[in-house]
Amino acid sequence: MADLPNIQTIQDVLRPIVDRDRQKSIIEAEMVRDIAVKANGVVSFTLLMDNPNSPHRDALIQECKTAIKAIANVTDAWVKVIANSPVVNNPESPTSPLKGIAGVKYVLAVSSGKGGVGKTSVAVNVAVALADMGAKVGILDADIYGPNVPVMLGMEAAQIKVVKAENGADVVEPAFNYGVKMISMAFLIAKDQPVVWRGPMLNGVIRQFLYQANWGELDYLIVDMPPGTGDAQLTLTQSVPLAGAVIVTTPQTVSLLDSLKGLKMFQNMGIPVLGIVENMSYFIPPDLPEKQYDIFGSGGGKKAAAELGVDLLGCVPLEISLREGGDRGVPIVLGHPDSASAKALREIAKAIAVKVAV
Numbered sequence: 001m002a003d004l005p006n007i008q009t010i011q012d013v014l015r016p017i018v019d020r021d022r023q024k025s026i027i028e029a030e031m032v033r034d035i036a037v038k039a040n041g042v043v044s045f046t047l048l049m050d051n052p053n054s055p056h057r058d059a060l061i062q063e064c065k066t067a068i069k070a071i072a073n074v075t076d077a078w079v080k081v082i083a084n085s086p087v088v089n090n091p092e093s094p095t096s097p098l099k100g101i102a103g104v105k106y107v108l109a110v111s112s113g114k115g116g117v118g119k120t121s122v123a124v125n126v127a128v129a130l131a132d133m134g135a136k137v138g139i140l141d142a143d144i145y146g147p148n149v150p151v152m153l154g155m156e157a158a159q160i161k162v163v164k165a166e167n168g169a170d171v172v173e174p175a176f177n178y179g180v181k182m183i184s185m186a187f188l189i190a191k192d193q194p195v196v197w198r199g200p201m202l203n204g205v206i207r208q209f210l211y212q213a214n215w216g217e218l219d220y221l222i223v224d225m226p227p228g229t230g231d232a233q234l235t236l237t238q239s240v241p242l243a244g245a246v247i248v249t250t251p252q253t254v255s256l257l258d259s260l261k262g263l264k265m266f267q268n269m270g271i272p273v274l275g276i277v278e279n280m281s282y283f284i285p286p287d288l289p290e291k292q293y294d295i296f297g298s299g300g301g302k303k304a305a306a307e308l309g310v311d312l313l314g315c316v317p318l319e320i321s322l323r324e325g326g327d328r329g330v331p332i333v334l335g336h337p338d339s340a341s342a343k344a345l346r347e348i349a350k351a352i353a354v355k356v357a358v
């Protein structure tokens with residue numbers, strides 16, 4: 001295996017880089033935390049900034065990336081930017097502003113630029129496919145606008161359940177079906193009532209569901225995000241160390257443009273974008289399953305992934321049975337495992353598992 005750089009080497013190449021807001025070396029100013037070098041040559045670290053929205057931020061990130069990528073055998077550099085606020089320097093975690101969830105190995109965000117592209121369908125089927133492969137899986141439905149996970153997982157009747165932990169604290173007990181533990185915003189929203197979530201309230205609920213839930217031991221906690229780049233995304237990215245984000249899109253140009261915004265947000269926060277999933281790629285008529293209609297043209301996902309500089313994790317066709325499975329609460333990977341979309345979704349689940357494990 002090629003020789004990978006050590007922490008000292010990385011600090012040395014970053015030392016000459018000056019933060020223009022502080023007028024000081026980012027190493028001397030102790031702005032660099034959590035340096036990590038993966039076996040595949042990816043170097044990641046957290047940059048604590050007084051003002052994460054500083055006009056100098058992007059240039060600073062770029063400078064760091066260029067310096068790190070110039071080191072021999074480094075394949076990529078990921079920089080996560082975090083606000084250097086008092087909360088960040090929590091005395092309980094002096095080295096990291098992010099707080100992991102006890103017992104949970106990888107937290108993954110499934111996101112989309114706009115609603116209705118099939119983000120929840122992908123999140124649910126990937127969760128069930130991973131569980132079916134033997135992994136311990138949880139799904140947090142943080143989509144305040146359309147918390148559909150309970151329906152798609154056949155747990156529509158599930159309600160919030162608070163139990164006492166061994167230490168006497170109140171914890172939220174997830175619902176469970178198809179090998180997947182689930183907590184949903186739908187637990188808190190009456191069906192016929194629109195809820196206006198304000199930032200702090202939403203923050204509080206998401207954090208509670210992340211940290212005060214009885215997730216137990218999990219290999220993957222998949223978070224189904226609301227579409228777009230709002231408060232929920234910020235809360236998640238600034239709370240918990242994310243193993244990666246998956247972006248779901250459809251082949252239409254506008255959806256791709258929206259995805260780009262989401263992608264940039266994750267990249268700016270230093271969160272690895274595992275890749276994009278192109279949903280509704282082509283249509284398979286139920287009466288002619290060997291036929292394939294490229295309604296939106298073909299090769300769009302591949303081209304978009306190349307343009308956006310990320311991997312294409314897979315293409316899921318438009319199939320009536322996928323929608324029906326969602327409505328009935330039987331995810332297609334279980335209900336019609338031999339269908340083209342089920343096969344594609346299983347491959348996507350495998351690709352995600354491989355990517356986070358490197």
Ligand SMILES: Nc1ncnc2c1ncn2[C@@H]1O[C@H](COP(=O)(O)OP(=O)(O)OP(=O)(O)O)[C@@H](O)[C@H]1O
Nearest residue numbers: 115116117118119120121146317318319322323326
């Ligand atoms: N590949 C597909 N084939 C057929 N129907 C699909 C496919 N993907 C999604 N759908 C259907 O499209 C509708 C929207 O999907 P879904 O709820 O997964 O999207 P979403 O992006 O999570 O939406 P929102 O953000 O509004 O919650 C659902 O009825 C779902 O069953």
